[in-house]
Amino acid sequence: MVFYTYVAMDDTDSREGGCTTYLLTRALEICRDSGYSIHFIPGLVRLNPNIPYKTRGNGAVVFCVSRGNTGGLDTFTSGAIGEDLVVSTYSYEKCEEFLDDNDRSLFQKFKRLVDMESSYGHDGTNPGLVVTCDNFGISHYIRAVREVYPLEMAFSTLDEKRNTLYHGLGSMRGLVGCIGALGWCQNYRSMGMDHTYEIISYRKPEFWGKKRDVEPDIVRSLDPELPGTFNNYDFVNDKPLIYPNTPCPVLFGVRGNDYRELSRVRGMLDTEEMERWQIFVSNQGTDDHLVPTPLEEINNYGSVITEGTVQESSFTIKGGHVFLKVADGANSVYAAAFEPTKNFRNIVRALYPGDRVRLYGGVKGDEKEADAPSKGMRPALADGFVKVINLEKLEILQKTTKLTKISNPICPGCKTMMKSIGKGVGYRCRKCHIRSDEEGASYHVFHRVLVEGKTYEVDGVAMRHLSKPLVRIGKENGKKLSEIDFFNN
Numbered sequence: 354m355v356f357y358t359y360v361a362m363d364d365t366d367s368r369e370g371g372c373t374t375y376l377l378t379r380a381l382e383i384c385r386d387s388g389y390s391i392h393f394i395p396g397l398v399r400l401n402p403n404i405p406y407k408t409r410g411n412g413a414v415v416f417c418v419s420r421g422n423t424g425g426l427d428t429f430t431s432g433a434i435g436e437d438l439v440v441s442t443y444s445y446e447k448c449e450e451f452l453d454d455n456d457r458s459l460f461q462k463f464k465r466l467v468d469m470e471s472s473y474g475h476d477g478t479n480p481g482l483v484v485t486c487d488n489f490g491i492s493h494y495i496r497a498v499r500e501v502y503p504l505e506m507a508f509s510t511l512d513e514k515r516n517t518l519y520h521g522l523g524s525m526r527g528l529v530g531c532i533g534a535l536g537w538c539q540n541y542r543s544m545g546m547d548h549t550y551e552i553i554s555y556r557k558p559e560f561w562g563k564k565r566d567v568e569p570d571i572v573r574s575l576d577p578e579l580p581g582t583f584n585n586y587d588f589v590n591d592k593p594l595i596y597p598n599t600p601c602p603v604l605f606g607v608r609g610n611d612y613r614e615l616s617r618v619r620g621m622l623d624t625e626e627m628e629r630w631q632i633f634v635s636n637q638g639t640d641d642h643l644v645p646t647p648l649e650e651i652n653n654y655g656s657v658i659t660e661g662t663v664q665e666s667s668f669t670i671k672g673g674h675v676f677l678k679v680a681d682g683a684n685s686v687y688a689a690a691f692e693p694t695k696n697f698r699n700i701v702r703a704l705y706p707g708d709r710v711r712l713y714g715g716v717k718g719d720e721k722e723a724d725a726p727s728k729g730m731r732p733a734l735a736d737g738f739v740k741v742i743n744l745e746k747l748e749i750l751q752k753t754t755k756l757t758k759i760s761n762p763i764c765p766g767c768k769t770m771m772k773s774i775g776k777g778v779g780y781r782c783r784k785c786h787i788r789s790d791e792e793g794a795s796y797h798v799f800h801r802v803l804v805e806g807k808t809y810e811v812d813g814v815a816m817r818h819l820s821k822p823l824v825r826i827g828k829e830n831g832k833k834l835s836e837i838d839f840f841n842n
C-alpha cells in the first residue's frame with residue numbers, strides 16, 4: 354500500500370536570482386532526508402499569463418511523495434542533487450489516506466524552507482505552500498489557468514479540506530497557484546490531458562549571477578538530435594532560448610515531448626559543472642489557457658481563440674508595436690503584435706481589410722481606472738475600455754484579393770479609353786456610347802505573401818510558456834483541455 358502526499362509551492366521567486374523550481378529541488382532534498390520517496394516527476398504548472406499581479410514566469414511547482422514502502426515498484430532517475438540521484442517511481446495516483454505526524458513534520462520543514470529561502474519582502478512576492486492528502490478537482494486548474502481565481506476562494510477551498518495544511522506570507526497569493534497546480538497534477542494523467550516535460554539544470558552557487566557559457570552551435574544541433582524537443586533555438590533571430598536572461602540559479606532548461614529523450618541533453622551540452630538537475634512534467638506548450646470565444650464575449654484577462662474580419666490595415670505605434678482592428682458584426686477588438694514578437698509583426702502588417710482571420714492570444718484590456726501594466730503602449734481611443742488581444746498565433750482563414758486599377762477599359766469600337774460614369778457603376782465611350790462594367794478595367798493584383806489556411810506564430814524569443822509551438826501540433830501527449838468534458842470530473 355502506498356500513501357501519497359502532495360506538496361505545492363508558488364510565488365516564491367520574484368527576486369532576481371530566486372527561482373521556485375530551485376526551491377522545489379531543495380524540498381526534494383528534505384523529502385529524501387526524511388525517508389519519503391518521489392512519485393513520478395515533479396510538476397511545473399504555468400497559470401493565467403494575463404493576470405497583472407503575477408510574478409515572473411508565473412509557474413507553480415508541485416510534487417507527490419509517499420511515506421509507504423515503495424520496494425518492488427519500477428523506478429527511473431528523474432534528477433540529481435549533487436552526487437545523489439533522484440529516484441522516481443512510475444506510479445502516480447490519487448490520495449487515499451490521512452495526513453499523519455510524519456506529514457505534519459514534513460510541512461514544518463517546508464514552512465521553514467519557504468520562510469528562509471523564498472524572496473518574501475522583495476518586489477511583491479506572496480509565497481504559498483500546501484501539503485495535502487486531499488484531492489483537488491480539475492476545475493481549480495481551469496480557473497487558475499484561464500480566469501481570475503479569487504484569493505478568498507483559495508482560502509475557502511483550503512479551509513474546507515480535511516487533510517490539508519497550508520502556509521503563506523504576505524497576501525499569500527501564491528496559494529492560488531498551489532491549488533491550480535494541484536488540480537492539474539492530480540488529474541492530467543487520469544484525464545488523458547496533453548502535457549510536456551522540461552529538464553532544468555542548476556548552477557553551483559559560486560556561479561550564480563555570473564555570465565553563462567552559451568553554446569549556440571550545440572543548441573542549434575539539439576533540434577535534429579532530439580526531435581521531440583522544442584523552443585531550443587530561435588533560428589529567425591539567431592538566439593538560443595534554453596538559457597535564462599536573469600542571474601537566477603538555472604543553467605539551462607530544455608523542453609520536450611518525451612522525458613526519456615530529455616535525459617540525453619546533459620551529455621550533449623558541454624557546460625560548466627551543474628550542481629543539480631531535475632526533469633519536470635508541465636503544461637507548458639499545450640495552449641491550455643486558450644478558450645474558443647466569440648468576439649462579443651471576450652473578457653479582460655482571459656485567453657481566447659476567436660475569429661473576425663480585418664477592418665483596417667495595421668498601424669504601428671511608438672516602440673514598434675503593431676495593431677490591427679478586427680471585427681465580427683458590430684463587435685471589434687484590436688489584435689496586437691508587440692515589438693518583442695519581432696518578425697511576426699510582418700505577418701500582421703501583410704493583412705488587408707476583408708481578410709478573415711483566427712486570432713490566438715491573451716486579452717489585456719486597457720481600463721482607465723485599472724492599473725494596466727503596460728500603459729502607454731496601447732492605441733489611444735476615446736471609448737474607454739479597449740479590448741486588445743496580445744497575439745500568440747494567427748491563422749489566415751480567407752484572404753481577400755487586393756486590386757488597384759491600372760487603367761479604364763478600352764472601347765472595342767474606336768480603341769480609345771472609356772470614361773467612368775460613376776463610382777462602381779461602370780464606363781462608357783464618349784464617341785460610340787458603348788458601355789463596360791467595372792470588370793472591364795485592367796487591374797494590378799497584389800501578390801499576397803500570406804498563405805490561406807496557414808497558422809503563423811510569434812518568434813521563439815517572444816513565445817509564452819503556455820503557447821503550443823506549431824512543431825508540437827500532431828505530437829501531443831494527450832487531449833486538448835478544450836476537448837475534455839471536465840464537468841464530469
Ligand SMILES: [Zn+2]
Nearest residue numbers: 764767782785
Ligand atoms: Zn468608342
